[in-house]
Amino acid sequence: MGTRQHPNLHALGDLVNLQPTVNYAEQLNQVSLASWGPRTIPDYQVLFVIEGKIELRLGSHRYVLQAGDSCLYGPHSPHQLATLTANTSFYSVHFQWHGDSVDPLHPAHGIREISLEHALQEPTTYTLDLWDSNVIHFPPVFRLPSLGPLFVPIVDEYREQQPGYSLLLRAHLIVLLTTLARSQIVQQTQMERKKIAPALEAISASPQQSWTVQELAHLCGYNPTYFADLFRELTGQAPKVYLLQARTLKAKQLLLSGAKHADIAEALGYGSVHYFSRHFKESTGLTPSQFRMTTER
Incomplete structure (x- = not known):
């Protein structure tokens, strides 16, 4: 702005x-x-x-x-x-x-x-x-x-x-x-942000999907290169980084709601609980259990 x-x-x-x-x-x-x-x-x-x-x-x-x-x-x-x-x-x-x-x-x-x-x-x-x-x-x-x-x-x-x-x-x-x-x-x-609203809505609705720049650009009707530059200008982040942060936010919400790690990993499209836990710690500095301050049931 x-x-x-x-x-x-x-x-x-x-x-x-x-x-x-x-x-x-x-x-x-x-x-x-x-x-x-x-x-x-x-x-x-x-x-x-x-x-x-x-x-x-x-x-x-x-x-x-x-x-x-x-x-x-x-x-x-x-x-x-x-x-x-x-x-x-x-x-x-x-x-x-x-x-x-x-x-x-x-x-x-x-x-x-x-x-x-x-x-x-x-x-x-x-x-x-x-x-x-x-x-x-x-x-x-x-x-x-x-x-x-x-x-x-x-x-x-x-x-x-x-x-x-x-x-x-x-x-x-x-x-x-x-x-x-x-x-x-x-x-x-x-x-x-109306310019990239379809992409933002898609990420928010389905953070578990591995959205590509090409797919998100197509939703907005832009060339992928132009879309990536515009997205970074309006959000301050590359599309991939924004997607990962959206996925982490959803994981936090699910953790605080009491969902099990395995269920969260499956819901967010991670291949395994191990991969989910590793990504979560890379993003937040905490393991899922540390974030929720409990041990997995």
């Missing part, structure tokens, strides 16, 4: 080195119409609509958020929020991507009211580096209803502030942000 040029692009750094700090977290329930801004904030804000509708003006753009929608922006993005319905409920979390401390620093001191003219500047796009050298873009508005429950422990910890709460806030926020990053990975790769 390559990065696209954007006039206001801000790099957030590396996901694996993420040390976020929650500065404020609350569930807001508005029974009457309300608005905030135009303004800038000193940190980042992620908002999730539980009920009702919220209008977000971000630069020259206008968005209407409904239940299940979220928005994300930072100190580089002038914005204005307004509820559009009388009964509106939403989660709001202010945070820093890389905090010097785990202790919350309330954002109120750094919120600045601005002119409408200033608010019309283009919004900032945020990028995050991943563990596989790829980069993802965070859109200002996205729909991810499953994100809602992840706000609950953050809000609860911030409200109660029991001993050790700041560390738990960081842990819960890492889960939320990583889940959001994962959703963007899926979305950004879906379109690109």
Whole structure:
């Protein structure tokens, strides 16, 4: 996945080195119409609509958020929020991507009211580096209803502030942000991976089959050489390596389900239990019994 040029692009750094700090977290329930801004904030804000509708003006753009929608922006993005319905409920979390401390620093001191003219500047796009050298873009508005429950422990910890709460806030926020990053990975790769979707589906459905590059290329309608290069570009692996990893993953699932080694070897197309065990150890560094932490029955 390559990065696209954007006039206001801000790099957030590396996901694996993420040390976020929650500065404020609350569930807001508005029974009457309300608005905030135009303004800038000193940190980042992620908002999730539980009920009702919220209008977000971000630069020259206008968005209407409904239940299940979220928005994300930072100190580089002038914005204005307004509820559009009388009964509106939403989660709001202010945070820093890389905090010097785990202790919350309330954002109120750094919120600045601005002119409408200033608010019309283009919004900032945020990028995050991943563990596989790829980069993802965070859109200002996205729909991810499953994100809602992840706000609950953050809000609860911030409200109660029991001993050790700041560390738990960081842990819960890492889960939320990583889940959001994962959703963007899926979305950004879906379109690109459609090019090799038939091959990926075939490997997933039948990892026990000894698929050749020619067979997989034929499923996608490509020349084998072109297919192999494209497959490596989109997955980071050669087709054979990807197939072996898919087979190992299936073996792990079967081992954890309690299946016998002989049954797994047969199901995944290995010629013998010995060959299966040898391949599994080459792939994972553990024998099947060590992985399951049991002896074969």
